[in-house]
Amino acid sequence: MFDSITLGQYYQTDSVLHRLDPRVKLVGTFVYLISLFVVDSYVGYIVAALFLAAMIFLSNVPFRYIVRGMKTIVFLLLITVCFNLFLTPGEVIWQAWIFKITKEGLTFAIKMAVRLSLLILGSSIMTLTTTPTQLTDALESLLRPLKKLHVPVHEISMMMSIALRFIPILMEETDKIMKAQIARGADFESKNLIKKIKSMVPLLVPLFISAFRRANDLAMAMEARCYRGGEGRTKMKPLVYKANDRIAYLVLLAFAVVCILTRIYF
Amino acid sequence: MGIKVDDISFLYERGTAMQVTALDHVSAEIPDNQFIGLIGHTGSGKSTFVQTLNGLLKVTSGHIYYNGEDIDGDKFDKKKLRSDVGLVFQYPEHQLFEVDVISDVMFGPRNLGLSDAEAKKRALEALESVRMPKSLYKSSPFDLSGGQKRRAAIAGVLAMRPKILILDEPTAGLDPKGRDEILGLIAGMKKELNMTIILVSHSMDDVARYVDRIMVMGGGKLLYDDEPVKVFRHVTELEELGLAAPQITYIMKLLKERGLDVSSDALTVEEAAAEIMAHRRELHV
Incomplete structure (x- = not known):
């Protein structure tokens, strides 16, 4: 039932990007997202799109698989485009009844759509090539300096990895309960909004109960293995930068510089 | 009349790298009023098979006919099929959600569009059939013991008065006493209610005692489909499948x-x- 949600789900294969240190990918994504807001010209967007295309090529993830995940956000994209298209004041180029499109609105809507698509594709490249565990490891390692300010870095990353780990489990559980209730005649496909909300009760109650049960079991299992936070905890696979990671940082730096240059010259 | 399964296959994650063949050209006939044991190792496709029977999973190829009608046909009423072919999932107690046992059991009949009085009548009958103590009808389903919860969940399906009742591993996770209770209950229901029961299990001991017919699945294929005595003559082959007589x-x-x-x-x-x-x-x- 949830087969279609591929947005940001790890895709198992072997590629240069998959082998990179997760910290590089996290920083890289961050730099990419910021640079999307730095560039403000068509040239800049072309540079960003080319960079992304290169990353997609390097990731070895089938393009079709990535695009399939985009389907879920088409709606969001459409709303944003409509708002920008119709509600930006400026020089009117088309008008019908209360709707009018302005020249500024048109350029703004196009830029916004491109920017949003690149944003989402860019961040999904990271999650497609990095397992949730690697990602939280990277986060913990990058945020380590904050520990001096008494930020519970380890606890935050532990919570994140548990939350991420539970997404597929809960999705499977939802699917199972849904099927069980459909077998009892429940109707989840009703178009009537009130009926639709009502039909969620037989799904959500068992789901919450099972989530609490699982949380309880997990807490018990962690206790049983003497888990007591990050104090003095070591890793089986500590993160170490290799040659490829250094090259990746240089590429990133070059990209960021190019982005800033387009901002200045175009 | 019953169900006729004609050469069905089912693929999970079709068209991706993770494609798995769960059912591989299975054909079978399920007549009225028969007690069938469906046996197979984990991952043999037995759960997938029973989910196709009431239309929860749509077969990738092949056809399923219920009383002679194709269940994937345009005019076919799936809701009717789901009330006629009751499916009790593994760990059915996880689907309980109402404030008390009786309302939970009434959920199915209500979905069929019956009046509250009729739904209640059916619920009471179903609870009687699963030997639920009357004192528990008004208690929260979450306060029941494991075996009682399971019986309440089975009653929830039974209250829809299915003509064919499928139970997917109804004894999983129960202690020996709970297991014997549930199996005895199912055998009793078979006699009382004159319906077809399909009991899915990986344990031959569970099934052998009660059923008229055994279907053995392995690797998505239906390997044996015969009287228990005849199936158990293939002890060596069964052992290769990870099963035992x-x-x-x-x-x-x-x-x-x-x-x-x-x-x-x-x-x-x-x-x-x-x-x-x-x-x-x-x-x-």
Whole structure:
């Protein structure tokens, strides 16, 4: 039932990007997202799109698989485009009844759509090539300096990895309960909004109960293995930068510089 | 009339790298009023198979006919099918959600569009059939014991008055006493309510005692489909599938190998005992 949600789900294969240190990918994504807001010209967007295309090529993830995940956000994209298209004041180029499109609105809507698509594709490249565990490891390692300010870095990353780990489990559980209730005649496909909300009760109650049960079991299992936070905890696979990671940082730096240059010259 | 399964296949994650063939050209007929055991190792496709039978999963190829009508046909009423073919999932107690047991059992009949009075009547009957103590009708389903929860969940499906009842591993996670209770209950329901029951299990001992017919699945294929006695003659092949014949069959086989001329077809301890007693003259004791 949830087969279609591929947005940001790890895709198992072997590629240069998959082998990179997760910290590089996290920083890289961050730099990419910021640079999307730095560039403000068509040239800049072309540079960003080319960079992304290169990353997609390097990731070895089938393009079709990535695009399939985009389907879920088409709606969001459409709303944003409509708002920008119709509600930006400026020089009117088309008008019908209360709707009018302005020249500024048109350029703004196009830029916004491109920017949003690149944003989402860019961040999904990271999650497609990095397992949730690697990602939280990277986060913990990058945020380590904050520990001096008494930020519970380890606890935050532990919570994140548990939350991420539970997404597929809960999705499977939802699917199972849904099927069980459909077998009892429940109707989840009703178009009537009130009926639709009502039909969620037989799904959500068992789901919450099972989530609490699982949380309880997990807490018990962690206790049983003497888990007591990050104090003095070591890793089986500590993160170490290799040659490829250094090259990746240089590429990133070059990209960021190019982005800033387009901002200045175009 | 029953269900006719004609050459169905089912693929998970079709068209991706993770494609798995869960059902591989399965054909079978499920007539009215028969007690069927569906046996297979984990991942043999038995759960997928039963989910296709009431239209929860749409087959990738092939057809399923219920009373002669194709269940994937345009005019076919799936809701009717789901009330006629009741499916009790693994760990059915996880689907309980209402404030008390009786309302939970009434959920199914209500979905069929019945009046509250009629739904209640059916719920009471169903709870009676699963031998639920009357004192528990008004308690929260979450306060029941494991075995009671399971019986309440089975009642929830039974209250829809299915003509075919499918139970997917109804004894999973229960202790031996709970297991015997549930199995005894199912056998009793079969006699009382005259319906077809399909009991999905990986344990031959569970099934052998009660059923008229055994279907064995392995690797998405239907490998054997026959009377229990005949199926258990393939002990070696069953063992290769990670299954086993009932323990008593092994004892009888050993006795036969040691020279006692008993039939090794006995499925229950009682049958075996009678068979041995009939041959006791040969036992020079």
